[in-house]
Amino acid sequence: MTTAEPRPSLDFVRTAIEDDLKQGRFPGVVTRFPPEPNGYLHVGHAKSICLNFTLAAQYGGKCHLRFDDTNPTREEQRYIDAIKEDIRWLGFNWDGNEFYASDYFEQLYAWAVQLIDAGLAYVDDLSLEEIRQHRGTLTTPGRPSPHRDRPVEENLDLFRKMRDGAYENGARVLRAKIDMASPNINLRDPVMYRILKAKHHRTGETWSIYPMYDWAHGQSDALEGITHSVCTLEFEDHRPLYDWFIRALAIHHPRQIEFARLNLSHTVMSKRKLLELVNENHVAGWDDPRMPTISAMRRRGYPPEAIRAFAEGVGVTKRQQTVSIALLEHHVREHLNKSSPRVMGVIKPLKVVIENYPEDQTDELDAVNNPEDESAGTRQVPFGREIYIEQDDFMEDPPRKFFRLAPGREVRLRYAYLVTCTDVVKDASGNITELRCTYDPESRGGNAPDGRKVKATLHWVSAKHGLGAEVREYNALFTREDPGDVPEDGDWRESINPESLNVVRQAIIEPSVRGAAPGTQYQFERIGYFCVDPDTTGDTLIFNRTVTLRDAWANIKKREGNA
C-alpha cells in the first residue's frame, strides 16, 4: 500500500536543489567541500562535510574536495594531510575529485586580464590604509580611488609587472570596478589580487600575486562545474559579488546557498581561538580529546557514525544555532552502547577484604560481554579474597536515596556474590582505607538461593588480577555555555574549565583488557565508555574517557545538593 506516508520534510537547501532540478537549471548535482588548509577540521566542518557529501550522494551527483589555498602565508601541507585523513575517517570519499584553487591560478590570471580589458578591473596604487579610508563606512559611501580610471593599457602593464614581481608587498592591488557607493561594502571595488612574495606550498615561488577569496572561490566553483556552492551565513553578503564575477566572465553559474554554521555549547569553534588554545598550551594539541576537532574526537573515542548522526540530526537552516554538547554525547552513547564490550574497571579503588573467603582461592566467574549484542559472547572474570570497588560506591553515613554499600548493608558484586559490609578500616587521620565484608557462598553468580533482593550491584576488580591503568577523565573545556559571550571587556579564556582534564593514575581494570591496542573501546560498567589512548606504552594502559554513562544518581545528588 502506498498511502500518504508523512514524507520526510526537506530542508531549505534540498528544497532549492529539487526546485533547480525540476526547472532544469542544472542537469545534476555537484557540490564541494572547500577547506582552507590552515588548521584542523572541527565539528562545524563535519556538519558541512556531511551536508555536501550526502547531498551529492542523495541526488546521484558528486562532491569535490577543494583546498582553498590562496594565502600562502598561512597554509601548510600538513594541514592538507590532516584534513584528508579526517574526511576519510568520517566515512566520506571524494573519488579522486581532489582540487586546489592554486591549480587555477593561471586561468584566474587570464580572466583578470579579461576583466581589465573589459574595463571592469584596475590596478590601484593606494596604500592599505588609503584604501580603507576611501572605502567609506557602513553608513557612508566610499570615494573612488584616483587610479580608478586608469587606461586599460596602463592597467595591463602594471598588472603584468605585479605578476613579474616588480613591486614590493602591498605596493599595488588589482581591484574590480563595481560601485564605491554600494550599500554592500563587498561591492565597493573589492580587491582581486594582492602582492604577496611568499612561498606557496604547492606553486612554490612562481607567483608574487595571489587571488583573494572572492575572486578565487566562485571561479573555482565554475571551473569544476559545481551546481550548488553551499557555504555558511557570513558569506551571504558576498553572494552579489560571487554572481557579479561569474556574470562578468559569462561562465558556468553555480548557485551559492548559505546555511547557519554549527555552534556547540561549552566550546569554541573559531580557528583563531582553537589555535590559541593550542599555542598557549591550554590543551596538549589539536587532537587533545577536549578539543572540538575531528582528530580530537577520534582520539577521544567518538565513533564517526555518531558524529554523522549528530550532524544530520541538527538540521540545516538559516537561523543561528547553538546545539547542546549533550546531543552529541547522546549520539556517541547510542552508538557505543551497541558496539562496546563491557568490562569492569575501578577508577578510584577502595580495597575490600572478604573475610570469610579462603585466602588462596580464585573463582572464575562468567560475565556477559555485551547485553545489547548476544553474539559478543561471555568471558571469565577472576575473583578473590581481596578486591577493589569504587570509592563512590561506599558511604559510611549514607543519605536516604543512596542504596549502594554501607556498614551492615548487603549488595551484589556483579557476576560474583552478595557481600555485606561488616567493618570500616581508617587511617590515623580518619580516611577510609579498607572495608571488611563477608560474602554468601551460596550466592555465586549474584543470586541468593532464598531469593532475597539487594538494591545495588557494584562493579569490582580482583586485587590480585587487576591491571593498573591511567585514566584521563574529560569534562567540558569551558564552564560557560557560550565562551564567546564574555561580559564587559573580559577574556574568553576566563571560562576555560580548570577541571576539563582529570588524570587518574591508580585505576584498576579487569585482566581481560591486557594488551588492548590503541583505539580499542570498552564500556566500563556503570561508569562510561573508554578507549585506549595512543600514548599507551609498555604495560600500563592509558584510557580516555569518551563519555560517561547517563547517571541518574548524579542528578539526584545535584538536586539534593542544591535543595
Added chain:
RNA sequence: UGGCCCGUGGUGUAAUUGGCAACACACCUGGUUUUGGUCCAGGCAUUCCAAGUUCGAGUCUUGGCGGGCCAGCCA
C-alpha cells in the same frame, strides 16, 4: 538617517494549498533490570509583540521589538 539575514518549549529541528503545534535531546514521574546503563510508559509551548484579513493564522498583510553578519591587501 547603511545593507543583508533570522525570530516555534531549556536546546535543536518539524508542521501538505492557512485546518487539533510534531520529533529528538535535556529535565521530571513511574515500570522493568545482576550496569542508578539500556529498554518501556507518562509529563513538560497560549509559536517575539501588536493590529489586520479569515469560519479558522506558527503559516498571509502592516507596524513594532529582538538577534546575527558586513567597513582584511583573511577565508
